[in-house]
Amino acid sequence: MDDRAHKAHRPSQSGAKAEKKKGKGKEKQKGFNEKAFAPKSGIRADRQGRRNVERDQTRLHVPLVNRTPDDQPPPVIVAVVGPPGVGKTTLLKSLVRRYTKQTLNQVQGPVTVVSGKKKRITFIECNNDLNSMIDIAKIADLVLLMVDGSYGFEMETFEFLNILQSHGFPKVIGVLSHLDLVKKAATLRDTKKALKKRFWTEIYQGAKLFYLSGVLNGRYPDTEILNLSRFISVMKFRPLVFRNSHPYLLADRLEDLTPREQIRESKGKCDRTVTLYGYLRGTNLRLGTKVHVPGVGDLDAKSVTKLGDPCPLPDAESEKRRKLSEKKKLLIHAPMSDVGGVIYDKDAVYINVPGSFTRGNTDIPQGEGERMVMDLQDVGATLEDAVARSQIKLFGSSSKPLAVDPGPSRQHYSDDEESGSDEEGVEHDLDEGSEDEGFDEGSGVEENFESQIDSEEDELSEPEDNEVGEEGDRGRSAPRVVRRSTHDYKSKLDRQSKDVEYAESDSDLGDQDEEDDLEDSRRVHFDEEGVDIQSDEDEEEISGGEEVPQWKANLGAKALAAYEQHSRRKKRKDWISLIYNSSLSPEQILEREDNPNALQDRDDDDMADEFFAVKSRSGVNAEDEDKDMSKEPLNEDDLKRWEDEELLDSIRKLFITGGSSEAQPNGDDAYEDLEGGDFEDLEAQGDGEGEAQAEDSEAAVLAAKKEALKRKFDEQYDDPESSKMDFYEEKKDEMARQLEVNRAEFEDVDEEARALVEGYRPGTYVRIELADVPCEMIENFDPTYPIIIGGLLPAEERFGYLQVRIKRHRWYTKTLKTNDPLIFSLGWRRFQSIPIYSLDDHSIRMRMLKYTPEHMHCYATFYGPVALPNTGFCTFNSLSGSTPGFRVSATGVVLDIDRSTKIVKKLKLTGVPYKIFKNTAFIKDMFNSALEVAKFEGANIRTVSGIRGQIKKALAKPEGSFRATFEDKLLMSDIVFLRAWYSIQPRKFYNPVTSLLLSNKGAWQGMRLTGQVRHEEGVKTPLNVNSTYKKVERSARRFNPLKVPKKLQSNLPYASKPKVIKPQQRQTYMQKRAVVLEPEEKKAIALLQQIRALRKDQVVRRREKQNERKEVHRKKVAKEEAKKSEKDKEKRKEYMRAAGMKSKRETEKEEGRSSKRRRKE
Amino acid sequence: MLSTMTSVLHFSGHQYLRHRLVLSILSGKPLKIDKIRSDDKNPGLRDYEVSLLRLLERVTNGTIIEISVTGTAILLKPGIIAGGSITHECPLSRSVGYFLEPIIMLAPFAKKPMHLTLRGITSDDQDLSVDLIRTVTLPHLQLFGISDGLELRIKKRGSPPVGGGEVQFLCPIVKQIKTVNFVDPGRIKRIRGIAHAVRVSPQFSNRMIEASRSILNRYIPDIYLYSDVYKGEDSGKSPGYALSLLAESTTGAIHSAEAVSKPGVTPEDIALLASRALLSEIRRGGSIDRKHQTLVLLMMVLGSEDVGRVRMGEPSPRTIQFLRDVRDYFGTSFKIVPADKSDPDCTELLYSCYGTGYVNANRSLA
Known part of the structure; x- marks a missing residue:
């Protein structure tokens, strides 16, 4: 019995006891022990409270409206920046692989990927050119700043940080690479610490710094990249003021649309028409906005077209899942890079084929590029044949296809005709919609052909299409539709198709759409043509005509149906189209409103009548509108109506005393519902059916009012604090409400009308067509240099004088001089201009400065394109990569914009007296004419010695001399000067940095200084002979002896008499005597002499001794010096070795990847 | 240079001169107007138009105004305000x-x-x-x-x-103006007015007030009509009197009307004219006075980059032309829809636009 082991205790798993135990334990473990954090004393509590409040305040920022829509935001721009050879491309490739599982062979231009369910990222690599760094700094949302951990920071890094700072400072994540090259763990730790410290001082304490170790398989380790991507995905972006008020776009594709013929004729020198593609960012892009392309110049956006998203966000179907579906992960849009072996260039598509390419090898899966080529090879017939064979049916129902005769006519055509046909083609594509189907099927071969020849992305980017499947279609179909290709084949084809379709239509096919939706504007159109037929008749005529082809009859019937439906649906007139789309004068529009039949009647009249009508109308206009008055004249006859009591009563409901309905117009009893006017108003419109209903509604209204009152009371009584919002909350709430209104207002409007009213929203993928682009941009196109399109505000298109507050950068070694050209990076632009520096002189004047002060702000004024006040900028003296040292020369902010400047510099006019009276003197040589003197009458003058005076009046002779009075008598030797201020204007010099137009983009050369030019040309400075320094010969001044006339002398009192004593003639007593020394005296003198000699000797000996000692010391010092220099040498050697290693690594890498681009040394 | 790139806007006719000048100065786009009364017996600009141009030149800095010899064409290159x-x-x-x-x-x-x-x-x-x-x-x-x-x-x-x-x-x-969202006209809650009479009997203004009240009193008790009397030097050089009225609604919408003395018309008639004009103005509805349509629409266009909405009556001819000109200058067009879709005979319209986010670039920080 005893040897049986006791049953082990099994604590109950459920029940009250278990619950009790569990609860207790948990509370002890996890619970927040309030006592532990309670303040120990009142003072501490107070401090703690204060600290908490303060910390809360740091959380707050000035509320800013974010103009980017939440539902379809544009991709976030993540820029990878760093010195060459630091591993930018590797990082970019690793990140792209992380997001899309695709390896890019060659990264050029922006790469857009889907990174999450509601997030996309555009990666862009920034090369080492300063121009690119400036442009990237203006658009990047997040910068991955790469630093070589084994080398440390380089000048470019700091330059880039300064550029970032002056353009709004987007988010920065530091990335340390090459850490595997640091072998010792201790050194690694120290390096990390040192770099981090420096990085933090540059950005902010606690800024994120990432460490990347070595490269595996040409990529960074997956875990590190995963971590980095997580940091990127949680990054929150605060809108930057400049970007929040300007639309902009980072072009990911460029296409030259200039007709080939024109290029050929001008030998490639003609201005081009260029389209740029990209996601819109910032604010809405309005129609007619002027844009600036940094590096190119101000350009006109000829047209903007919304395209389907090439890299769409996952839609609702996959939204249900928490994670991004694998399919979506593969989406990538990088037209300039090598994705799947296809690269788009400005005018060509390159297909990368690995290994050797042979046909018939069907068992090997081919890339899309290869398939494309093989399809091309399959084509047996020429385009002409294809067109000839094609059967084009305009409508699905058409029985007979349109015939084409493949004549020679299409060999020659004018350019404008071609462009016109392009337009038509586009319109056709857009409008016809469903009708297109038949056409497509009918001309299958041709369609096929077209797609093969065209180097567009639809077929080429097959992987995406395939993966996206049916829903991905929307992304790819649109661009193809609206494209106006540069390719001869395509344009020919378009023209051909145009010929076919519009062969018999008399230009009113285009009007058909308008006809569909607005009858008014259609009539307007006819007004212009002078035809002016009533619409019904018009249609009858169309349908009645026997000779018109079948499709046209069909058209008429369709239009009629549409019109009828339209008119049934809409009785009211369409103000928008009347105002914006018609050419009617305002009076005509209103007149029509007053009696709708008026115009109709006139329309029915014959032509002659019409002419008369127009004439008389214009006559009336001249009388009426003569005055440009905002007050309309009171029409007494019209106002007579108001004598009628009924009319007077009819507007009672518009007053608060008016009661709820018209039925009971007693104004006095309804007076009490003064507050509830809104409820009443709503009700007033609704009712009017019956008494009972009115009563019901009355009760309902009363109930609602009571409810509202009760709620209000409850709120105030229960918690008076909660209903009150602080300023911050209030503002945020206000913004949110306004955004909601913005979203809601145009929700129901169709796409095109919406673009008209509010422009294109950020987040849409658009194509911008730019006219008159310099041909060099196309010819010297390099995808590694970012192309930005920045929208300009109306004010920014203008030029003027900008006053800025500027400070020379601490690290820039030279001072800046007035009238030396500077390169500004201001707003979107980079340009060279000539500033004049100035300081505010006692708030009286702006005084010119020759040089910028040290460590102090000053003003600068220059001529250039206007930027809004408070815009930051930075300046450079040179943008070239070979400039030694720090290149950011100054930073500052725009203060003021004006058309004139008030800068003055000091001017001293000097003159000399030629006649002096007591306190009056005549001064000459200051002015040239009496008129000048008259201008300065009463001006203060001064002598160099400090005697003050005033100009009185001009003298007749010599010309330009004047009388002046002083506070004391002048000397003839005095110089008199007048302190004046001379106003100066900055030079009207503006030179945009056109770096994108150069073949060597880093080698832009602006205006040089005279000295620079001379230096480069080897010309010596011309020397003015008068400017050379000569020895000043000052002759000693000789004074004549003072002679007092004898007569006067005799009259003078003794004290004033000149006391001239004759030299003594007789010898003095002492002179007469000889002196003989006594022997004692002789001895004493001799002794003194000996003592002196001894002393001298002693001093000499002492000095010798001292010199000896000094010599020893000197030797010692020299020895130490030698030791020190040895050490220095060693140090330098070490440093150079490190540098050498780095460069060696670079060159190795260079050899490894020959494609790598590098700054030209 | 690039400054020549800004295209000149071209108009003809003397009408709508004022708002075209204003839009040109605000947008900074040069303006050319020709055919100013070219067919008139007295061609060219009138003295008040020239005076206005002079005033604008003084209000702005750097504005260049060129008037042709005949005065039938002007070119305005706007400076800053x-x-x-x-x-x-x-x-x-x-x-x-x-x-x-x-x-x-x-x-x-x-x-x-x-x-x-x-x-x-x-x-x-x-x-x-x-x-x-x-x-x-x-x-x-x-x-x-x-x-x-x-x-x-x-x-x-x-x-x-x-x-x-x-x-x-x-x-x-x-720096920047707010946009407006004024779609509730409310109901008239008070009427105010100013009757003034200079160099005539001060009794005239009282007579006007009496006559006006005879019409307006039926609607609302909250009516204050002030009699504004200027004496001596301050009363100008010629006799005259006028009554201006305004009605304010619960939401702050203001409607106004006025009538000015004419020779041979009694003050009572003037007052009746003004009061009736006010009533017809109220009847037109909307939350903005008809005479101020252009002002409000301009401010909406210049407002922050948000949607501004306002409910007004039908546009006056000036407003229609103004809307067209605004599109030329700022590229902004309005959406104009009936305020009440369900009511077929509602003449009030809802004007909405997306502001341009006009920032006062002239403002100085120095």
Whole structure:
């Protein structure tokens, strides 16, 4: 019995006891022990409270409206920046692989990927050119700043940080690479610490710094990249003021649309028409906005077209899942890079084929590029044949296809005709919609052909299409539709198709759409043509005509149906189209409103009548509108109506005393519902059916009012604090409400009308067509240099004088001089201009400065394109990569914009007296004419010695001399000067940095200084002979002896008499005597002499001794010096070795990847 | 150079001169107007138009105005709006209101706060009288956040034909104006009015008030009609009297009307005219006075980059042309739909636009 082991205790798993135990334990473990954090004393509590409040305040920022829509935001721009050879491309490739599982062979231009369910990222690599760094700094949302951990920071890094700072400072994540090259763990730790410290001082304490170790398989380790991507995905972006008020776009594709013929004729020198593609960012892009392309110049956006998203966000179907579906992960849009072996260039598509390419090898899966080529090879017939064979049916129902005769006519055509046909083609594509189907099927071969020849992305980017499947279609179909290709084949084809379709239509096919939706504007159109037929008749005529082809009859019937439906649906007139789309004068529009039949009647009249009508109308206009008055004249006859009591009563409901309905117009009893006017108003419109209903509604209204009152009371009584919002909350709430209104207002409007009213929203993928682009941009196109399109505000298109507050950068070694050209990076632009520096002189004047002060702000004024006040900028003296040292020369902010400047510099006019009276003197040589003197009458003058005076009046002779009075008598030797201020204007010099137009983009050369030019040309400075320094010969001044006339002398009192004593003639007593020394005296003198000699000797000996000692010391010092220099040498050697290693690594890498681009040394 | 790139906007005819000039100066786009009364017996610009151009030249800095020899064409290259203290003598052919209206549109965007003194006729039957500008136009600006220091002081009154009045217009500058969302017209809650009589019996204004009350009293008890009397020097050089009325709604919408003395018409008739004009104005509905449509629409266009909405009656011809010109200058078009879709005979319209986010670039930080 005893040897049986006791049953082990099994604590109950459920029940009250278990619950009790569990609860207790948990509370002890996890619970927040309030006592532990309670303040120990009142003072501490107070401090703690204060600290908490303060910390809360740091959380707050000035509320800013974010103009980017939440539902379809544009991709976030993540820029990878760093010195060459630091591993930018590797990082970019690793990140792209992380997001899309695709390896890019060659990264050029922006790469857009889907990174999450509601997030996309555009990666862009920034090369080492300063121009690119400036442009990237203006658009990047997040910068991955790469630093070589084994080398440390380089000048470019700091330059880039300064550029970032002056353009709004987007988010920065530091990335340390090459850490595997640091072998010792201790050194690694120290390096990390040192770099981090420096990085933090540059950005902010606690800024994120990432460490990347070595490269595996040409990529960074997956875990590190995963971590980095997580940091990127949680990054929150605060809108930057400049970007929040300007639309902009980072072009990911460029296409030259200039007709080939024109290029050929001008030998490639003609201005081009260029389209740029990209996601819109910032604010809405309005129609007619002027844009600036940094590096190119101000350009006109000829047209903007919304395209389907090439890299769409996952839609609702996959939204249900928490994670991004694998399919979506593969989406990538990088037209300039090598994705799947296809690269788009400005005018060509390159297909990368690995290994050797042979046909018939069907068992090997081919890339899309290869398939494309093989399809091309399959084509047996020429385009002409294809067109000839094609059967084009305009409508699905058409029985007979349109015939084409493949004549020679299409060999020659004018350019404008071609462009016109392009337009038509586009319109056709857009409008016809469903009708297109038949056409497509009918001309299958041709369609096929077209797609093969065209180097567009639809077929080429097959992987995406395939993966996206049916829903991905929307992304790819649109661009193809609206494209106006540069390719001869395509344009020919378009023209051909145009010929076919519009062969018999008399230009009113285009009007058909308008006809569909607005009858008014259609009539307007006819007004212009002078035809002016009533619409019904018009249609009858169309349908009645026997000779018109079948499709046209069909058209008429369709239009009629549409019109009828339209008119049934809409009785009211369409103000928008009347105002914006018609050419009617305002009076005509209103007149029509007053009696709708008026115009109709006139329309029915014959032509002659019409002419008369127009004439008389214009006559009336001249009388009426003569005055440009905002007050309309009171029409007494019209106002007579108001004598009628009924009319007077009819507007009672518009007053608060008016009661709820018209039925009971007693104004006095309804007076009490003064507050509830809104409820009443709503009700007033609704009712009017019956008494009972009115009563019901009355009760309902009363109930609602009571409810509202009760709620209000409850709120105030229960918690008076909660209903009150602080300023911050209030503002945020206000913004949110306004955004909601913005979203809601145009929700129901169709796409095109919406673009008209509010422009294109950020987040849409658009194509911008730019006219008159310099041909060099196309010819010297390099995808590694970012192309930005920045929208300009109306004010920014203008030029003027900008006053800025500027400070020379601490690290820039030279001072800046007035009238030396500077390169500004201001707003979107980079340009060279000539500033004049100035300081505010006692708030009286702006005084010119020759040089910028040290460590102090000053003003600068220059001529250039206007930027809004408070815009930051930075300046450079040179943008070239070979400039030694720090290149950011100054930073500052725009203060003021004006058309004139008030800068003055000091001017001293000097003159000399030629006649002096007591306190009056005549001064000459200051002015040239009496008129000048008259201008300065009463001006203060001064002598160099400090005697003050005033100009009185001009003298007749010599010309330009004047009388002046002083506070004391002048000397003839005095110089008199007048302190004046001379106003100066900055030079009207503006030179945009056109770096994108150069073949060597880093080698832009602006205006040089005279000295620079001379230096480069080897010309010596011309020397003015008068400017050379000569020895000043000052002759000693000789004074004549003072002679007092004898007569006067005799009259003078003794004290004033000149006391001239004759030299003594007789010898003095002492002179007469000889002196003989006594022997004692002789001895004493001799002794003194000996003592002196001894002393001298002693001093000499002492000095010798001292010199000896000094010599020893000197030797010692020299020895130490030698030791020190040895050490220095060693140090330098070490440093150079490190540098050498780095460069060696670079060159190795260079050899490894020959494609790598590098700054030209 | 690039400055030549900004395209010149071209108009013809003398009509709508004022808002075209204003839009040109605000947008900075050069403006060319030709065929100014070229077919008239007296071709070219009128004296008041020339005077207006002179005033604009003084209000701005760097503006270049070229008038052709015949006066039938002008070219305006706008500078920046400078503001500051300016005095201007208005010709007797138009009243002060003609000059004030465009200045009111420009003044908030000047470099310095505007302090403009205008001398001439203060109220006539063509332009807004200074009373209406003070009591109606300026409150409309307050909708857009321009309020502190906005003032119109009527120093002296001057009736046509000789005038002799003087007003001071003070306007602060703003960085950016708020947009407006004013879709509830409310119901009229009070009526105010100013009756003034200069160089005639002061009894005249009381007679006008009596007559006006006879009509308006039936609607609402909250009616105050002030009799504004100016004496001696301040009453100008010619006799005259006028009544200006305004009705304010629960939501702050203001409707106004006025009538000015005419020879041979009794003050009672003038008052009746004004009151009836007010009633017809109220009947038109909307939350904005018909005379101020262009002002409000302009401010909406210039407002922050948000949707502004306002409910108004049908546009006046000036407004229609203004909307067209705004599209030319700023590329902004309005969405105009009936305010009440369910009600077929509702004439009120809802105007909405997306503001351009106009920022006062002239404002100085130094």
